[in-house]
Amino acid sequence: xxxxxxxxxxxxxxxxxxxxxxxxxxxxxxxxxxxxxxxxxxxxxxxxxxxxxxxxxxxxxxxxxxxxxxxxxxxxxxxxxxxxxxxxxxxxxxxxxxxxxxxxxxxxxxxxxxxxxxxxxxxxxxxxxxxxxxxxxxxxxxxxxxxxxxxxxxxxxxxxxxxxxxxxxxxxxxxxxx
Numbered sequence: 001x002x003x004x005x006x007x008x009x010x011x012x013x014x015x016x017x018x019x020x021x022x023x024x025x026x027x028x029x030x031x032x033x034x035x036x037x038x039x040x041x042x043x044x045x046x047x048x049x050x051x052x053x054x055x056x057x058x059x060x061x062x063x064x065x066x067x068x069x070x071x072x073x074x075x076x077x078x079x080x081x082x083x084x085x086x087x088x089x090x091x092x093x094x095x096x097x098x099x100x101x102x103x104x105x106x107x108x109x110x111x112x113x114x115x116x117x118x119x120x121x122x123x124x125x126x127x128x129x130x131x132x133x134x135x136x137x138x139x140x141x142x143x144x145x146x147x148x149x150x151x152x153x154x155x156x157x158x159x160x161x162x163x164x165x166x167x168x169x170x171x172x173x174x175x176x177x178x
Contacts, residue, residue, distance in 0.1 A: 012060045019052045067106045069120060073097070074112035078153050079143075083109055083119050083173065088143030091169045092134070092154075098126055098167040106174065124170040132162030141170075 024045070036044070075083065075091070082088035101107065101123045109119045129138075131154070136147060144150040154160050 012057075015060070016053055016056045019056050020049050023049050023052055067104075069106045069108045070100060072108045072110050072117075073101075073121065075109055075118070076112060076153075076157060080109065080111045080118050082143030083121070085143075086173065088141065089170060089172070090138060090141035090143075091171065092131075092142055092166045093169055095128060095165055095167050098169055101126055101167075101169060120174040121171040122174050124172060126167050126169050128165050128167050130162065131160070131164045131166060134166075134168070138168060 073091075073093075074097075079088070079091060083091075103123055103125050105123045107121050107123065108117045109121050110117055134142075134147075134150070139147050139150045142150060144153065151160050
């Protein structure tokens with residue numbers, strides 16, 4: 001361990017110890033807690049101290065109790081903009097890119113050419129379809145005004161082949177982690 005990480009650990013430990021001392025001091029001043037009996041006092045005091053320690057640890061570590069992302073999802077410029085603008089609730093992805101995307105999974109969305117996270121997405125569901133079978137409603141959920149615009153966007157990244165199979169992935173943007 002480096003000196004910096006040891007110093008940070010010592011500082012966090014000292015603050016957490018101070019928080020537990022304050023809790024015990026609070027019990028000492030409030031004599032009504034002593035009327036509950038020794039075992040009740042130990043149990044309630046221990047639980048309150050543990051809760052303060054966990055809260056302090058979460059505050060210092062910057063972590064939350066929310067689900068962690070299982071990976072990243074690379075998006076094209078158009079897809080990324082539509083996700084950021086909240087104009088899309090569906091993504092058309094290659095089948096091999098969605099193997100690990102199960103409903104309820106959290107993924108970080110990035111531009112395929114960038115490194116910063118543009119959004120955190122919760123996967124709602126996945127289903128496969130031929131490109132030619134994508135409905136007008138699904139085209140709108142993908143963020144495109146018409147099927148022609150969708151075909152043009154696909155054509156810009158390769159050849160439009162109506163027999164290609166894609167996975168349509170329904171998602172929602174997780175607001176507080178984006």
